[in-house]
Amino acid sequence: MSTSGPANDIAGAFLTIDLDAIAANWRQLQGRTAPAECGAVVKANAYGLGIEHVAPVLWDAGCRTFFVAHIHEGIQLREILPEAGITVLNGLIPGTAPVFLEHKLTPTLNSLDEISNWARLGRMRSGLAGWIHVDTGMSRLGLDEHEAKTLIAEPDRLTGLSPVGLMTHLACADMPDHPTNELQRQAFNSYRQALPMCRTSFANSSGLFLGNEFTSDVSRPGVALYGVNPTAEKTNPMRQVVELHGKILQVRQIDTPRPVGYGSAFEAPEGSVLATVAVGYADGFLRALSGAAVGFIDGMEVPMVGRVSMDTIIFDITAVPERHRKVGQLIELIGPNQPLDAIAGRAGTIGYEILTSLGERYHRHYRTSDSQ
Numbered sequence: 001m002s003t004s005g006p007a008n009d010i011a012g013a014f015l016t017i018d019l020d021a022i023a024a025n026w027r028q029l030q031g032r033t034a035p036a037e038c039g040a041v042v043k044a045n046a047y048g049l050g051i052e053h054v055a056p057v058l059w060d061a062g063c064r065t066f067f068v069a070h071i072h073e074g075i076q077l078r079e080i081l082p083e084a085g086i087t088v089l090n091g092l093i094p095g096t097a098p099v100f101l102e103h104k105l106t107p108t109l110n111s112l113d114e115i116s117n118w119a120r121l122g123r124m125r126s127g128l129a130g131w132i133h134v135d136t137g138m139s140r141l142g143l144d145e146h147e148a149k150t151l152i153a154e155p156d157r158l159t160g161l162s163p164v165g166l167m168t169h170l171a172c173a174d175m176p177d178h179p180t181n182e183l184q185r186q187a188f189n190s191y192r193q194a195l196p197m198c199r200t201s202f203a204n205s206s207g208l209f210l211g212n213e214f215t216s217d218v219s220r221p222g223v224a225l226y227g228v229n230p231t232a233e234k235t236n237p238m239r240q241v242v243e244l245h246g247k248i249l250q251v252r253q254i255d256t257p258r259p260v261g262y263g264s265a266f267e268a269p270e271g272s273v274l275a276t277v278a279v280g281y282a283d284g285f286l287r288a289l290s291g292a293a294v295g296f297i298d299g300m301e302v303p304m305v306g307r308v309s310m311d312t313i314i315f316d317i318t319a320v321p322e323r324h325r326k327v328g329q330l331i332e333l334i335g336p337n338q339p340l341d342a343i344a345g346r347a348g349t350i351g352y353e354i355l356t357s358l359g360e361r362y363h364r365h366y367r368t369s370d371s372q
């Protein structure tokens with residue numbers, strides 16, 4: 001990567017986001033769902049990667065249906081993509097209907113109350129789009145069994161909703177053998193047979209790899225677009241999107257054994273060489289990585305030592321050649337040697353959390369084929 005130029009000189013760490021890879025990932029998932037439609041989940045600022053950069057790239061790739069969690073995320077996305085279908089997953093919070101109308105947002109309807117409020121407005125117009133969310137095994141959002149039964153018995157409640165959709169969300173899609181997947185599939189199938197007027201939306205990223213029985217009219221992948229492996233134990237079929245490099249701020253020779261970092265949690269042995277790098281937990285480099293992280297210098301693995309501080313981490317770089325043991329040298333923290341899923345595993349978490357924690361202090365570089 002290029003690290004010259006004034007912005008690069010003052011930066012302590014570099015986050016590179018490959019927009020072409022995001023587009024390629026969407027096209028790959030679209031290929032899995034065709035002829036059905038592949039949407040894109042861009043909640044939480046496109047999983048931390050910057051919705052103002054990511055959404056136009058997905059639109060240009062052919063994506064027309066987008067999902068966000070919060071209403072304000074929908075409002076922001078409407079400014080970026082005036083023509084897109086935008087669905088707000090958190091539902092129709094009481095009092096917010098005028099905001100949905102003003103910004104042409106589609107609510108997910110998570111209860112009979114939300115359905116009745118939105119359908120009433122729809123009947124006063126020429127119909128309003130809405131996605132009915134049925135809970136089939138997560139106990140999180142959506143109509144429970146009793147509410148779904150009432151809806152099936154009284155389908156007139158849907159009058160005014162046009163087009164009307166039916167969605168559910170998988171709890172265990174990343175565990176292909178988990179029995180909940182099949183139970184949710186059966187429950188969703190019975191609902192869609194009972195409400196045949198509805199378009200359907202079922203699979204998230206991992207759901208798209210569970211088999212044809214999990215397809216629907218509109219799929220809702222998120223994390224796989226951004227490079228996280230949706231296939232659990234198998235080789236990651238997605239292209240990597242994110243690279244993170246931290247800059248060495250200071251190099252220290254250890255002449256006699258010395259404690260390192262907060263809590264003196266590590267003692268550096270005599271003869272070791274330490275490098276302090278400008279990345280910390282305030283940048284989303286999780287403190288849980290203390291004692292567990294590694295970095296890479298020119299492809300060589302170097303262990304992080306001591307605890308993660310707010311602004312810095314310390315690596316033992318004794319083993320790397322002298323020419324790399326210098327201020328300004330970059331250490332790869334996420335990249336070809338350590339993909340998102342690998343660092344997530346070391347932190348005891350999932351790629352989702354690494355992505356959505358990526359800090360605001362990084363020098364962000366958005367890469368496309370036109371701008372290497």
Ligand SMILES: *Cc1c(COP(=O)(O)O)cnc(C)c1O
Pocket residue numbers: 041043089169203204205206220221222223224
């Ligand atoms: C976040 C979310 C998704 C996307 O899930 P991924 O696992 O990131 O693909 C889809 N549907 C709902 C309801 C969600 O909350």
